[in-house]
Amino acid sequence: MRRLTWFNATSLTLGFAFLYLPMLILIVFSFNASKLVTVWAGFSTQWYGELLRNEAFLDAAWVTLKVGLASSTLATVLGTMAAYVMVRGGRFFGRTLFSGMIYAPLVMPEVITGLSLLLLFISIGLDRGVFTIVLAHTTFSMCYVSVVVSSRLVSFDRSIEEAALDLGCTPFDAFRSVTLPIIAPAVISGWLLAFTLSLDDLVIASFTAGPSATTLPIKIFSSVRLGVSPEINALSTIMIGIVAVGVITASLVSKRMIARQARDEQQAVHS
């Protein structure tokens, strides 16, 4: 029996209030007319206007977007390959080391990842900029992609691949025409995860960016260190909005797909 007792109702209400109130306050005060972020002085969208006129922010956003798209795409390709190797690769030399290298970046503190990559780029004389951030982001987000994809591969009935081989596919052909279409949802969510991680990252980007490239989180961090500002509130609101719309849309779409599948199966039983 699942009943909503007063205890559960209270803990859910308080819990979700704790999770969402801070963001709600942030959003509300991005529409504040006053420069003081804690005193309400009437509704205004002036900070959004200021934000759109702020070249430095726009440049940083553009850099972030470029880095995000490039690194998440690269990470998805590499991460999917790595997942396939981990789950289907059988035995090969250095397998333990390989799986260690996949999992280690997930628990590695960002400061260490950032520091070590920076030291690498300096020692091989690579100029720091967008390119180095892309390399750094690809490296840690490919591990997240590979975890997402490999959990799908593990639950995937191996005999489906064998059936493809049995019916005349070469292994590569089987991967392309059977495995990939089936794991596509996991690959897409891996890409989304990699993209968000890249957009979100401050520490690793700070180490690997160099003076020529500034990403949005670096820009936000340097201005936030000086204190709260309504412009940052406006920027945060936009970012929260994009994420909320994205996640809610994605979940509605998948919900509808599940419902349709259930209906189809119902049909099959009655036909």
Next chain:
Amino acid sequence: MAQSVFAPWADPNEKPLIQFRNVTKRFGDFTAIDDLTLDIFRREFFALLGPSGCGKTTLMRMLAGFEAPTEGTITLDGKDISPVPPHKREVNMMFQSYALFPHLTVYDNIAFGLKRSDMSRDEIAARVEQMLKMVQLQKFARRKPHQISGGQRQRVALARSLAKAPKLLLLDEPLGALDRKLREETQFELMDIQEKTGTTFVIVTHDQEEAMTVASRVAVMDHGKVIQVDTPDRIYETPNCVYVADFIGDVNLIEGNAYPAGDDRVSIEWAEGQPGIIATPAGAVEAGARITFAIRPEKVAICRDRPEDLPNAVRGRILDIAYLGNISTYHVALPSGHVIKAQTANDRRIARRSFTWEDEVWLGWTATAGVVLTQ
């Protein structure tokens, strides 16, 4: 019946389609297949029967090309198939889970293998239509696998694996996921399709009834070895060891020592104070040899009075009655402590049944009713 005439294994001039020669397969320390030699002939419906872990699935996966033998050779049509990868073998498999491609329609699932051959588009369409017709799924061609029922999925899997007209079709527990009634219907459908297409079928199953129903020959396996290969009736009537007798059907097993009793018969000493069991062994038995006497319950008659016309008769008390509708099984306890099962067909209504619990009865059987097993 066609089966009674069809016996290529008895013809020394017939060349087997598949030959296993001293095949061993090890996974690390575990020996899945142990020095196995086996012939399977063209147009056979061959069943590999055994408990899980006996190596039957490994045997099948070696035929499909998913595993390579550690030692020994497997030949198909006289050619060693070990260097041939799965996608180049003229062998197709129907998977236990069906392994239908969830993102493709029924039509595309069946066409999948054909598209990877050099058939033209029109030929493929014609072949898929033919397969759909064979399994009566024309109406469902555009559905996805999750939009059809379990029985329909099973038929799609069958059609898909037969579409390329393989020399050999492997079926891995093909009916395991179906309920009993559908399973029985499908068994006959499978036999029908096998006969029509003339394809050699090798089926892996742990269900003895299924193996007995569909197969022309059954190989009973245990611990990576083939224990007995024979036609279903011979497997049932003349098992070659206790394992096979016990694995197939219900059986009474009585241990004892055999002594010659003239006329190729033996007398089996099995309990103090009981007369010896008169039986007819298949081969010579050493005097005093330790043997197991196996007799099927339906071959044991149960009667109120001593059956004078039977060479074997023992007296006991009814312990239990299992009423199964068409038949009843009586568990009869003998004074020696043995419990013997006897089966009778219920050709009368229940009110007229002659025996009940605690009744003293006689059990009797002929000299050829049971088998003498030396191993």
Next chain:
Amino acid sequence: MTGWGDRLRGRIVVAVPYLWLMLLFMVPFGIVLKISLSDYAVSIPPYTPTLDPSAGWSGFQDFLGELDFENFVWLTQDALYWKAYLSSLKIAVISTALTLLVGYPIAYGMANAPDEWRPTLMMLVILPFWTSFLIRVYAWMGILSQEGFLNQFLMWTGLTAEPLTILNTNTAVYIGIVYTYLPFMILPIYATLEKLDASLLEAAADLGCTRVQAFWLVTAPLSKSGVIAGCFLVFIPAIGEFVIPSLLGGSRTLMIGKVLWEEFFSNRDWPVASAVAVILLMILVIPIILFQRNEQKQREAEQ
């Protein structure tokens, strides 16, 4: 078994991610290790020795001879580093415990909510995870400051007469960690609680347990693996945390991630920063291994 082309493809699939991780994960880490054994120098790069490939084997030997553990000795002597490590551990432990305290009731409430609510609740927990970490930490700056909303609220209710100083203290760091890592605690606990068979509680009640007893005797032990997983998922990243202490903590909040950052960017002492990183990693190895073991046990139990 397979053709030459397939074998080549197979090799490439293994080799590309393997080499990538070798070059961009293992090699950089080797460099960190090497620099941690080098000496600080006012030059570019700011450390010696540097490996001179033209000097050949003897150059390599000279290079090895100049490496030493001086930086590690230095870390043990300067109280700053000791304190930073200990205070990172302390902050991580306390905030993990607080996160558990906050997260468990939420996970419990979710697992006992009506079925049709649960996907929505689940999404509400995951949603913040997709939102920028930096923004979520930043949101608290306006709440915890002297004239912030929390103080306004407390003074309005009359709980305090004077505004409390919360921002730039360890308390603010605790709040920040609990807030940002809460989903990591809720999700694994929810996963174990959701799998819990409701008939177990009915059986416990049938055998004479009160609701509270049934919770302690049945629900709590059965959700242990989720609790352990959640705790590690909060504890491990909390130790190396940088953003939260630097935005919410004060100058007296010592956390090792922050020390490393300052050592590197402000003092430009690369060898010491590297040594700090090496020790931080060594501290993390133990909880990571314990976490892996817990996951392993969990997987085995499910099979």
